[in-house]
Amino acid sequence: xxxxxxxxxxxxxxxKELAGRAFLERLEGRKPLFVCVIGTTETAKxxxxxxxxxxxxxxxxxxxxxxxxxxxxxxxxxxxxPVTPEGIPTPALITRSALKLADIPTFIVSGxxxxxxxxxxxxxxxxxxxxxxxxxAVKDAEKVLQRARILGEELAKAGEYLVIGESIxxxxxxxxxxxxxxxxxxxxKVSSSMPNNPHLLKVKTVEAGFEASRIxxxxxxxxxxxxxxCVGDPVMPAFAGLVxxxxxxxxxxxxxxxxxxxxxxxxxxxxxSILANVAIGTTRWIIxxxxxxxxxxxxxxxxxPIFAADLNFGFSNFPGLRAYEMGFVKEGVGAGGAAIxxxxxxxxxxxxxxxxxxxxxxxxxxxxV
Amino acid sequence: xxxxxxxxxxxxxxxKELAGRAFLERLEGRKPLFVCVIGTTETAKxxxxxxxxxxxxxxxxxxxxxxxxxxxxxxxxxxxxPVTPEGIPTPALITRSALKLADIPTFIVSGxxxxxxxxxxxxxxxxxxxxxxxxxAVKDAEKVLQRARILGEELAKAGEYLVIGESIxxxxxxxxxxxxxxxxxxxxKVSSSMPNNPHLLKVKTVEAGFEASRIxxxxxxxxxxxxxxCVGDPVMPAFAGLVxxxxxxxxxxxxxxxxxxxxxxxxxxxxxSILANVAIGTTRWIIxxxxxxxxxxxxxxxxxPIFAADLNFGFSNFPGLRAYEMGFVKEGVGAGGAAIxxxxxxxxxxxxxxxxxxxxxxxxxxxxV
Numbered sequence: 251x252x253x254x255x256x257x258x259x260x261x262x263x264x265x266k267e268l269a270g271r272a273f274l275e276r277l278e279g280r281k282p283l284f285v286c287v288i289g290t291t292e293t294a295k296x297x298x299x300x301x302x303x304x305x306x307x308x309x310x311x312x313x314x315x316x317x318x319x320x321x322x323x324x325x326x327x328x329x330x331x332p333v334t335p336e337g338i339p340t341p342a343l344i345t346r347s348a349l350k351l352a353d354i355p356t357f358i359v360s361g362x363x364x365x366x367x368x369x370x371x372x373x374x375x376x377x378x379x380x381x382x383x384x385x386x387a388v389k390d391a392e393k394v395l396q397r398a399r400i401l402g403e404e405l406a407k408a409g410e411y412l413v414i415g416e417s418i419x420x421x422x423x424x425x426x427x428x429x430x431x432x433x434x435x436x437x438x439k440v441s442s443s444m445p446n447n448p449h450l451l452k453v454k455t456v457e458a459g460f461e462a463s464r465i466x467x468x469x470x471x472x473x474x475x476x477x478x479x480c481v482g483d484p485v486m487p488a489f490a491g492l493v494x495x496x497x498x499x500x501x502x503x504x505x506x507x508x509x510x511x512x513x514x515x516x517x518x519x520x521x522x523s524i525l526a527n528v529a530i531g532t533t534r535w536i537i538x539x540x541x542x543x544x545x546x547x548x549x550x551x552x553x554x555p556i557f558a559a560d561l562n563f564g565f566s567n568f569p570g571l572r573a574y575e576m577g578f579v580k581e582g583v584g585a586g587g588a589a590i591x592x593x594x595x596x597x598x599x600x601x602x603x604x605x606x607x608x609x610x611x612x613x614x615x616x617x618x619v
Numbered sequence: 620x621x622x623x624x625x626x627x628x629x630x631x632x633x634x635k636e637l638a639g640r641a642f643l644e645r646l647e648g649r650k651p652l653f654v655c656v657i658g659t660t661e662t663a664k665x666x667x668x669x670x671x672x673x674x675x676x677x678x679x680x681x682x683x684x685x686x687x688x689x690x691x692x693x694x695x696x697x698x699x700x701p702v703t704p705e706g707i708p709t710p711a712l713i714t715r716s717a718l719k720l721a722d723i724p725t726f727i728v729s730g731x732x733x734x735x736x737x738x739x740x741x742x743x744x745x746x747x748x749x750x751x752x753x754x755x756a757v758k759d760a761e762k763v764l765q766r767a768r769i770l771g772e773e774l775a776k777a778g779e780y781l782v783i784g785e786s787i788x789x790x791x792x793x794x795x796x797x798x799x800x801x802x803x804x805x806x807x808k809v810s811s812s813m814p815n816n817p818h819l820l821k822v823k824t825v826e827a828g829f830e831a832s833r834i835x836x837x838x839x840x841x842x843x844x845x846x847x848x849c850v851g852d853p854v855m856p857a858f859a860g861l862v863x864x865x866x867x868x869x870x871x872x873x874x875x876x877x878x879x880x881x882x883x884x885x886x887x888x889x890x891x892s893i894l895a896n897v898a899i900g901t902t903r904w905i906i907x908x909x910x911x912x913x914x915x916x917x918x919x920x921x922x923x924p925i926f927a928a929d930l931n932f933g934f935s936n937f938p939g940l941r942a943y944e945m946g947f948v949k950e951g952v953g954a955g956g957a958a959i960x961x962x963x964x965x966x967x968x969x970x971x972x973x974x975x976x977x978x979x980x981x982x983x984x985x986x987x988v
Contacts, residue, residue, distance in 0.1 A: 283777055321769055355776035359739075366744070370728075370770040373742045375735070400690055401739040407724035408652055408777050 270555030283409035288313035289361035289484035291379030294420030302419035309419035314367035326368035341585035352592035362484030385462025395487035402495020415584015425512035427481030433468030441542035445577030505587020511547035531587030559589035639924030652778030657682035658730035658853035660748030663789030671788035678788035683736035695737035710954035721961035731853030754831025764856035771864020784953015794881035796850030802837030814946030816910035874956020880916035900956030928958035
């Protein structure tokens with residue numbers, strides 16, 4: 251059966267359609283704040299894990315470059331744009347275009363970074379993440395989560411709802427780690443920025459972390475902070491803390507793909523009472539992806555709505571954008587959620603087509619030499 | 620002649636009453652954001668310059684402790700509260716009480732710090748300030764100002780107006796430095812957290828900085844960034860950048876005493892077109908102070924309104940609060956502006972008396988052993 255659609259087809263109600271429609275109606279025409287949580291993990295440097303950078307060592311520069319693009323309209327930490335090894339551009343291009351067109355205020359939060367961005371960012375006292383194979387991935391997860399909660403409470407006083415995205419290369423592997431540690435069967439279900447999803451490599455990486463930290467699948471179902479500390483990444487405590495702080499008061503759209511499954515498991519374990527204020531916003535590319543299963547992950551945790559922005563780059567003039575239709579990149583930097591928020595804020599005046607035009611114009615501008 | 624009053628006497632229109640009344644009417648009932656800019660300067664450690672700490676070496680801890688109080692309701696960097704050598708408590712107590720009662724979202728911005736706070740803060744890439752007697756007080760003033768401007772633009776999308784306060788021990792001495800460098804006669808006019816304002820010591824300190832940096836009074840009238848770099852402090856570029864970014868779009872209430880004169884001179888030199896969106900909010904203690912002259916400073920720069928919160932601690936049960944009526948502390952951490960914003964947001968329902976009750980309750984709670 252085809253999922254229901256909303257706002258002239260711009261938003262696909264991909265999971266829990268009835269609750270999803272009610273949730274969207276609470277957001278329509280309201281004023282959101284967009285928050286992008288960034289971090290880095292050494293896990294991204296394992297060859298074959300991440301395509302969020304020209305090569306593995308470049309992944310440290312991707313999150314700062316992404317958020318520079320969001321705030322400045324161009325990158326400062328690198329020249330040009332973050333791209334995959336094949337040259338496919340960052341989804342931050344989608345996010346930037348949506349936030350700009352809809353005039354949505356944007357704040358950057360660092361969970362822990364190797365390279366700091368050349369734009370203002372909120373510091374939570376976190377450190378860059380280690381390789382999860384060592385089993386000690388994140389320092390001070392509790393501290394970062396508590397500070398993020400404080401920040402979420404303040405942001406919730408300032409906006410009518412929150413859209414939270416992330417940029418961390420290697421993030422689906424660490425998500426797999428936390429999901430498995432917490433007893434969610436996410437094997438072969440997490441997404442990838444590559445068309446050929448390296449599931450086996452991700453599982454082996456997580457298993458090494460489990461061995462090093464002496465945990466088994468499901469053993470940390472009630473201890474999300476330890477799961478993060480052992481096999482997670484520094485974005486997780488920051489992202490989860492923001493949701494925990496904000497969703498007590500306002501709706502929160504968690505903007506991302508299968509990594510949102512890990513955040514959902516974490517927040518559910520810490521405060522299930524906020525789940526009625528939480529939904530996931532992603533892209534059609536994630537929903538249609540045959541190599542991953544966001545709904546299958548979420549259904550094991552909590553019945554919250556999933557929305558997808560119905561973006562289609564198939565008729566774009568730019569091969570770099572058409573590649574999104576072939577399974578490259580798919581999501582990231584809150585692209586899907588930002589597109590949904592832009593459509594909702596404009597009550598549908600801002601369509602997927604209009605957004606694509608803006609994305610193409612920005613892409614052309616930024617790749618001109 | 621007595622100045623005009625507003626909101627049942629809670630707000631004193633201390634300068635430019637007609638324009639001031641129109642400005643306040645634009646804010647009444649609207650939703651502000653409060654931003655506290657913090658920084659440290661070695662200048663505060665010159666004996667006799669600052670009372671914002673038990674002793675000069677404690678001044679590094681005062682700004683982080685102040686903003687912890689704002690966000691958490693208690694300090695983490697120190698035990699108890701920041702106090703003067705006489706034990707008079709920080710004005711952050713006023714700010715916290717006002718922001719809490721009026722449910723005003725609060726963000727912390729660092730211009731450059733020796734000690735980082737245990738709460739989320741916006742990092743602009745700045746460094747702690749040097750002793751201005753060496754003539755090289757602030758690194759990267761231009762970079763910090765540009766980043767703050769970007770941040771101000773985002774904050775202006777999120778709030779209906781901005782209230783910006785500061786906490787930097789030694790800040791009136793650096794303000795004197797920048798004002799004199801820019802040709803504003805501020806000699807014997809800047810305020811002090813002590814009843815006996817050490818004007819001579821401040822002037823000598825500034826003169827040493829002038830000599831070291833080979834500037835003379837007025838020689839940097841057109842070069843505020845160089846004035847900051849030589850004899851300013853790290854709060855200045857952050858504060859000024861925030862105003863420059865936000866006041867293009869929304870009203871900005873600069874919350875502070877005579878230090879606001881230096882900010883005003885800086886922003887006027889960089890973009891005078893925004894001045895119609897700018898006013899100063901302070902306390903009655905600053906307006907009544909015989910040892911300083913805020914109006915006399917502002918009148919030399921730009922005819923913007925000055926408001927004062929009509930706080931009176933004379934009948935408080937607590938000697939530490941009654942000391943405010945004897946010339947101790949007077950202002951800081953945006954206390955006056957936060958009180959004004961709380962009154963305006965509540966359309967006067969929140970009175971000075973109600974605020975004092977909350978301040979006393981918080982003070983009692985925080986000084987209990």
